[in-house]
Amino acid sequence: xxxxxxxxxxxxxxxxxxxxxxxxxxxxxxxxxxxxDHAIKMGLVxxxxxxxxxSVSDDGKKMIDETKIxxxxxxxxxxxxxxxxxxxxxxxxxxxDIMIICAFGGRADHFLGNIAAARYGAECGxxxxxxxxxxxxxxxxxxxxxxxxxxxxxLSVFSLTDxxxxxxIKGAKYELENAVLxxxxxxxxxxxxVDDTVTVSVDAGVLMCVMSRL
Numbered sequence: 001x002x003x004x005x006x007x008x009x010x011x012x013x014x015x016x017x018x019x020x021x022x023x024x025x026x027x028x029x030x031x032x033x034x035x036x037d038h039a040i041k042m043g044l045v046x047x048x049x050x051x052x053x054x055s056v057s058d059d060g061k062k063m064i065d066e067t068k069i070x071x072x073x074x075x076x077x078x079x080x081x082x083x084x085x086x087x088x089x090x091x092x093x094x095x096x097d098i099m100i101i102c103a104f105g106g107r108a109d110h111f112l113g114n115i116a117a118a119r120y121g122a123e124c125g126x127x128x129x130x131x132x133x134x135x136x137x138x139x140x141x142x143x144x145x146x147x148x149x150x151x152x153x154x155l156s157v158f159s160l161t162d163x164x165x166x167x168x169i170k171g172a173k174y175e176l177e178n179a180v181l182x183x184x185x186x187x188x189x190x191x192x193x194v195d196d197t198v199t200v201s202v203d204a205g206v207l208m209c210v211m212s213r214l
Contacts, residue, residue, distance in 0.1 A: 009096035010086045011035035011046070012114065013055060015105025017132040030090060032082040036060040038102045048072065050089060051082035069109045079112065084117040087128070096126045115139075115208070119160045123205045136211040144201035145209065149193040151184050153211045157181065157188030157200060167201025170197035183205070 007027035013034030022042050029186060031039045033051030037060050047099060049071045050058075064071060074085060083103065085161075090098050096119055103114045118128040118139040130137040132190055136153070138145050139160065147155065159181040168175040174193040200209055 001061055006095060006097065007021055008090040008093075008098045010041075010083065010090065010098060010100045011039050011044075012086075012100055012103040013038070013051075013106075014084045014102045014110065014114075015132065017102050017104070017129060018039065019101055028090070028093070028095065030086045032086050034060075034081075037062065037212055045069065048089070050074070050086045050114050052078065081113045081117065082122065083114050083175040085109075087117045087121045091124050091126060092123060098126050098128050100128065100130045101132070103130050104135060115160070118208075119206050122160075134213040138209045139206060140202070141206045142203060147198045147200065147209060147211065149198070150211060153193075155191040155193060155198060156210045156212065157191070158208045158210065159183045159185075159188075160206040160208050162205075164202050164205030164207050166201070167207065168201045169198065170200075171198040178203075181205075185193050 003005050009025060009027055011031045013032055016038050029046040030045060031046040031049045033053055034055040037047065037057050039046050040059065040063060045067055046069060049064060050072045052074050054076055058204050071181065087098065100114065101176050104111060111150040114130065118130065121128040122139045122141040138147065157169065159205045162183050164181045167176055167179045171194055
């Protein structure tokens, strides 16, 4: 299966968030355990549910029984989080444009685990996006992404690897050209949009762009 141009939506089990693009969304939907309850609240029937099923509600389990949604159940003692398992499944199906929602809030370790899963996806050639009301995150490697201005949001750029080489930023107040960003430096924090679209590119390494509500 080749799905480079198709979208995969992963609904994680963090704080509930219903993005505007849900209405009319066309793509593959994965719910991660408690993410099934979020999907129900959004009026979505996922294509597949993945996880150890330790947090999904009775209503979620009832939906599984009634709709016969495909499920991949993992033991509670496992090496990956449910969201990481969902990212790996999406990659195995050829998806390269992956959006993760309901991935913020709640436990800090789960959020950091979601960032680690996003890095893994980027290292496998995907562009991973995460968003909620106040934050937009894009994680990618060896490519360019275009970020649209959102009024009242800043832009920061971080290296998720020891370093990122060939980093360029166009359309922002502080631009870069073929720069090196180190994973232990904060050079890329708190930039501003000048143009309606900022283009960020990286030649090597995994880069994370964070748009935050001011």
